[in-house]
Amino acid sequence: MPPNAPSRPGGQPTTRPQTALTAIRALVFVLSLLPFLHLLRGALTDGLGANPLEYLTQQTGTWTFNFLLLTLTITPLRQMSGVHWLIRLRRMLGLFCFFYAVLHFAAWVWFEHFFLLEAMARDILKRPFITVGFVAFALLVPLAATSSQYAQRRLGGRRWQTLHRSIYLIGILACVHYFWLVKITAIVYPLTYAILLAVLLGWRARDRIARYHGPPHQRMMGK
Amino acid sequence: MPPPLAFPRITPSEITPPAVFAARRAFIRSTGALILAGGLGSAGTVAFATPTPRERLAVSRRSPLSTSEATTPYRDVTRYNNFYEFGPDKDSPAKHAHRLRTRPWSLRIEGEVRRPQTISIEDLLAWAPLEERIYRLRCVEGWSMVIPWIGFPLAELIRRADITGNAKYVEFHSLADPEQMPHVRTPLLDWPYVEGLRLDEAMHPLTLLAVGLYGEVLPNQNGAPVRLVVPWKYGFKSAKSIVRVRFVERQPKTAWVKAAPEEYGFYSNVNPAVDHPRWSQAQERRIGEFRKRPTLPFNGYAEQVAQLYAGMDLRRNF
CATH class of the missing domain: 1.20.5 (Single alpha-helices involved in coiled-coils or other helix-helix interfaces)
Known part of the structure; x- marks a missing residue:
């Protein structure tokens, strides 16, 4: 969504008082940091179970995926509820997705390979689930890098939006990554994420079809 | 040694x-x-x-087959388990295995034997003197522990089973009671959990029928009241909470081979040279250690067991 998008033609003003929004954003920021603080405390107090390195790797991966889904939930939620200021939370959620992805990637670099470039390269080339995870992470980098309003303006709304639609692909890659790494006995976890992602992407597909066929005032620019 | x-x-x-x-x-x-x-x-x-009160077990001797490596803390041995009958996560068994009733318990010995029999766990415990065996355990997932088991060689059971000449393999069936094991209701594996060994593997002095660890009765999440321990194979070969031992002529169809034959083989000997299709087996993370350590062929028991597989292509028979 471009930063200067006009409000819906004929709709009511959708802005909230700036102070309330600032408070909400501060709250979301703190909430988003809680998983990280929980892991940090666990790491410092030996509270991460019998295999703390595995736990850290898994949890950072899970939270990356959680924030990816939350980011993708904003647009449907906003359109269905008409609560348009929700869009003002999206960038932060997306950046938290990247934040946890960086931690997840760092856990792999450090705990799995102890910074050995050769071992990492071999892993990426040889293990399909690592290949897919690495590609997903690499695709997140330009999105994080162009998240600022300055970058949005530089790119222009349409190009920026096209670039950021790669999050759909990243979500699918994340699903494949997850399915590929678990045993059959844990299949319920990736399956749950896949269903949630399918709902979020399905909603967009349906919305897109509806916009092409529906009355013009519904043709909103949405992601 | x-x-x-x-x-x-x-x-x-x-x-x-x-x-x-x-x-x-x-x-x-x-x-x-x-x-x-x-x-x-x-x-x-x-x-x-x-x-649950923790019962001590009288151990009559220690074994020269034990490793002198530092043992994994009791807490980690009993809270980080794969026992899918109780759930998919490492902490599921510790959370849910209290539902398992280990008394009364009986073991059925059948198949290629002259006289099938059902024996109680109490009688089984009297079949041979209990000894301590400190073994390395290597999970197919890439982590390892060192565990002081209590038990006796499976060979003692086989000796008393009076097997026929047709017995070439041994099957081990775990309990599959949905009342006690909630996840037996989900069809992720073909329950009951079945594992198997070739007869010479089963007779090997390293192969242990374990009833305890750390000097105490086996905790439920570790496969109480009686489980198998085959230290040179990946952990999933060591069936837990065994109710049936069946001697058979043909290679058993085991639970993981049925679930994913391209990933888990019947032999599943620890082998750093043969990767799991989705990850490397060259290294392992010993629970409690930060850096990974190299995985040893046959989990460090090559000297004792390598001759069992002489002439076999271990890449094909993974």
């Missing part, structure tokens, strides 16, 4: 791990509370909060 026992040696298992000590204290405290509460006529809620 540890040196001969020239002087009294204190094995790690003789030293009470702090967690065990703490748990015993907690047990004593809660038992006290239980007695008090019982006096007041409201024991019910306290009783459920009481941990």
Whole structure:
């Protein structure tokens, strides 16, 4: 969504008082940091179970995926509820997705390979689930890098939006990554994420079809 | 191989791990509370909060087959388990295995035997002197532990089973009771959990029928009351909570081979040179250690077991 998008033609003003929004954003920021603080405390107090390195790797991966889904939930939620200021939370959620992805990637670099470039390269080339995870992470980098309003303006709304639609692909890659790494006995976890992602992407597909066929005032620019 | 026992040696298992000590204290405290509460006529809620009393096992000897490596703390051995009958996560067994009733328990010995028999766990425990075996355990997932098991060689059971000449393999069936094991209702594996060994593997002196660890009766989450321990194979070969031992002529169809034959083989010997299709087996993370360590062929037991596989292509028979 471009930063200067006009409000819906004929709709009511959708802005909230700036102070309330600032408070909400501060709250979301703190909430988003809680998983990280929980892991940090666990790491410092030996509270991460019998295999703390595995736990850290898994949890950072899970939270990356959680924030990816939350980011993708904003647009449907906003359109269905008409609560348009929700869009003002999206960038932060997306950046938290990247934040946890960086931690997840760092856990792999450090705990799995102890910074050995050769071992990492071999892993990426040889293990399909690592290949897919690495590609997903690499695709997140330009999105994080162009998240600022300055970058949005530089790119222009349409190009920026096209670039950021790669999050759909990243979500699918994340699903494949997850399915590929678990045993059959844990299949319920990736399956749950896949269903949630399918709902979020399905909603967009349906919305897109509806916009092409529906009355013009519904043709909103949405992601 | 540890040196001969020239002087009294204190094995790690003789030293009470702090967690065990703490748990015993907690047990004593809660038992006290239980007695008090019982006096007041409201024991019910306290009783459920009481941990299962932990029974010591008399061990008559230590084994020269034990490793002298540092053992994994009791707490980690009993809270980080794969026992899918109780759930998909590492902590599921510790959370849910209290539902398992290990007494009464009987073991059915059948198949290619002259006289099939059903024996109680009490009788089984009297079949051979219990000994301590400190073994490395390597999971197919890439982590490892060192565990002081209590048990006796499976060969003792086979000797008493009176098998026929047709017995070429042994099947082990775990309990599959949905009342006690909630995840037996989900069809992720073909329950009951079945594992198997070739007869010579089963007869090997390293192959243990375990009934305890750390000098105590086996905790439920570790496969109580009786489980298999085959230290040179990936952990999933060591079936837990065994109710049936069947001698057969053909290679058994085991649970993981049925679930994913391209990922898990019948032999599943620990082998750093043969990767799992989705990850490397060259290294392992010993629980409690930060850096990974190299995985050894046959989990470090090559000297004892490699001859069992002489002439076999271990890449094909993974």
